[in-house]
Amino acid sequence: MAETHARLIEVYPTLPFEPVRGSGAYLEDAAGRRVLDFYGGHAVAALGYGHPRLAAALTEQAKRLFFQSTAVKLAVRNTAAERLAAFAPAGLDRVFFVNSGAEANENALRIAIRATGRSKIVALEHSFHGRSAAASAVTWGARERWYGFPRTPMDIAFAPRDDASALAALVDADTAAVIAEPVQGQAGAYDLGAEYLTAARAACDAAGALLILDEVQTGVGRLGEPFGADLYDVRADVLTTAKGLGAGFPCGAVIMTEDLASTLKAGDLGTTFGGGPLACAVIETVIDTIESDGVLANVRAMSSLIREQCCVGPIESISGAGLLLGLKSRVKAACLRDALLERNVLVGTSADPNVVRLLPPLIIDAIHVEKLAEALKELDDESLQ
Ligand SMILES: Cc1ncc(COP(=O)(O)O)c(C=O)c1O
Numbered sequence: 006m007a008e009t010h011a012r013l014i015e016v017y018p019t020l021p022f023e024p025v026r027g028s029g030a031y032l033e034d035a036a037g038r039r040v041l042d043f044y045g046g047h048a049v050a051a052l053g054y055g056h057p058r059l060a061a062a063l064t065e066q067a068k069r070l071f072f073q074s075t076a077v078k079l080a081v082r083n084t085a086a087e088r089l090a091a092f093a094p095a096g097l098d099r100v101f102f103v104n105s106g107a108e109a110n111e112n113a114l115r116i117a118i119r120a121t122g123r124s125k126i127v128a129l130e131h132s133f134h135g136r137s138a139a140a141s142a143v144t145w146g147a148r149e150r151w152y153g154f155p156r157t158p159m160d161i162a163f164a165p166r167d168d169a170s171a172l173a174a175l176v177d178a179d180t181a182a183v184i185a186e187p188v189q190g191q192a193g194a195y196d197l198g199a200e201y202l203t204a205a206r207a208a209c210d211a212a213g214a215l216l217i218l219d220e221v222q223t224g225v226g227r228l229g230e231p232f233g234a235d236l237y238d239v240r241a242d243v244l245t246t247a248k249g250l251g252a253g254f255p256c257g258a259v260i261m262t263e264d265l266a267s268t269l270k271a272g273d274l275g276t277t278f279g280g281g282p283l284a285c286a287v288i289e290t291v292i293d294t295i296e297s298d299g300v301l302a303n304v305r306a307m308s309s310l311i312r313e314q315c316c317v318g319p320i321e322s323i324s325g326a327g328l329l330l331g332l333k334s335r336v337k338a339a340c341l342r343d344a345l346l347e348r349n350v351l352v353g354t355s356a357d358p359n360v361v362r363l364l365p366p367l368i369i370d371a372i373h374v375e376k377l378a379e380a381l382k383e384l385d386d387e388s389l390q
Contacts, residue, residue: 020346027054030369032351040346041376043365044353048190048222048329051249051291052300053366058290059252066286074277085285088292089250089258092225094234097244099266101259102280102288106221106247107135109257110184112274113243114139116261117182117215118159120268125160125179127172127214131356132163133191134184134219143184145192166197169204176208182215182242183208187233187326190222193360194325199237206239215242215265221257225249226295226367228327229305236326249367252291256284300367304328310374311363318381319389324360328367331360332381336389344389348380 009015022040024032030053032040042050052059066081073079086100103109114126128134128143141147142157160179164172166189176183183205189195197205209216216239223233224246230236234244242265247257256279278284295301304327311330312323319341324331334341338354338361345352345361353362365373 020351022346022351029053029055030366030373038349040349040351041373042351043363043369043373043377044351045364045366046253047248047353048227048364049248049251049253051225051227051252051367052294053368056252056294058294059287062286062290063254063283066283070282072281072283075275075280079280079282079285081282081285081289082280085280085288088289089260092231092292092296093244093260094232094241096240096262097234097260098263099261101261101274102284103247103257103259103276104255104278104284105135105257106219106245107137107140108276108279109221109245109247109259110134110140110143110217110219111137112259113217113219113245113261114143114159114182114184116243116259116265116269116274117217119273120265121181121213121215123179123181123214125162125177125181127162127164127175127180127183129166129172129185129189129197130163131166131189131192131195132184132186132219133189133356134186135221166195166201169201169208172201172205173208173211176212176214178212180209180212180214182217184217184219186219186221187223187237187239188228188329190329190362190364191356193355193357194329194331194362196324196326197237199239202237202239209242217241217243217245219245221245221247222364223327223329225291226301226304226327227329227364229301229308230327231301233326250291251284251287254284254287256288258288295367298368303370304367307365307369307371307374310371311377314374314378315381317378318384320381328363328365328369330363331355331357332363333357334359334361340389341384344384345380348383350377350380
């Protein structure tokens with residue numbers, strides 16, 4: 006383990022590698038050691054490192070206007086909202102910018118409860134939605150482990166993620182919304198699939214509840230389509246996103262239907278930093294780059310290649326979609342991650358102790374996939390026990 010720092014509250018275990026720069030899909034430390042990044046800083050580094058268009062957009066905006074809040078109108082904010090609404094699934098036309106995934110979910114839940122006048126949220130077992138009060142209340146297992154508040158801000162029922170009838174039975178006249186990640190990320194890339202999501206939509210329609218898709222991890226191209234809602238052809242009332250949206254610049258968004266937006270009036274939502282000019286310049290550039298550089302097609306191609314080439318060494322199966330993939334290993338994921346890092350490949354773990362998570366930059370190529378497969382092949386089960 007890397008040394009802890011006396012001034013930091015290091016409540017997060019850190020890896021024995023300290024990057025000081027990055028280029029493309031590679032990170033590099035001060036000594037020049039290069040590590041191939043298949044984790045993307047928790048799914049954030051969508052365009053990899055040192056991307057010239059991102060750096061240029063940020064620098065130009067920084068020189069022009071570093072910050073202004075929502076106290077004033079900003080052309081760059083309008084443009085980012087136009088671009089994001091056009092990139093988002095049809096019918097999700099209105100955008101509220103925030104700073105993070107948890108903040109996006111916190112607002113989405115509040116909007117759903119206020120708009121429906123109901124007090125119950127149905128969430129899924131094994132879900133992760135963030136660390137703020139409402140977002141963590143709908144996160145599976147948080148209350149037992151780290152929630153910390155004496156009560157939750159709403160009534161919550163957790164439904165099994167593999168039984169759509171059990172989910173439907175929980176969605177009733179008190180239910181404001183169902184919240185779900187199309188592919189559960191933290192859980193280890195568990196793909197809910199089109200059938201389950203379609204059933205969730207139908208259950209919401211039958212009960213007059215809203216469907217919130219948490220696309221903080223799955224959104225902005227990660228699944229090879231703009232959003233999971235596109236991949237599975239499911240209609241959301243509210244969609245939240247963050248992580249890859251800023252490709253490393255902190256930002257998030259709540260995207261909703263015109264109907265839902267019309268329930269909101271001045272003062273209902275607020276944020277100091279959300280929708281700031283730097284974030285908005287980056288958001289516009291991220292979406293432009295994904296579209297102009299064929300990034301979605303690349304995600305689909307690299308996803309297939311990983312499935313073809315990486316079920317080797319200690320890996321017995323691959324779950325997930327696009328470039329949110331779970332490698333199910335015969336050995337503990339933490340051991341496998343450490344052994345891969347020794348071979349200069351960075352991957353993540355997940356809530357499943359046997360699943361290693363891949364969340365690489367969306368711009369990886371076939372050579373990177375080959376390097377991962379080679380590193381996996383070198384590892385046999387015995388050397389990892
Ligand atoms: C699906 C999902 N929702 C919400 C969050 C919380 O996002 P943030 O850490 O930006 O608050 C995460 C973070 O991992 C996530 O994966």
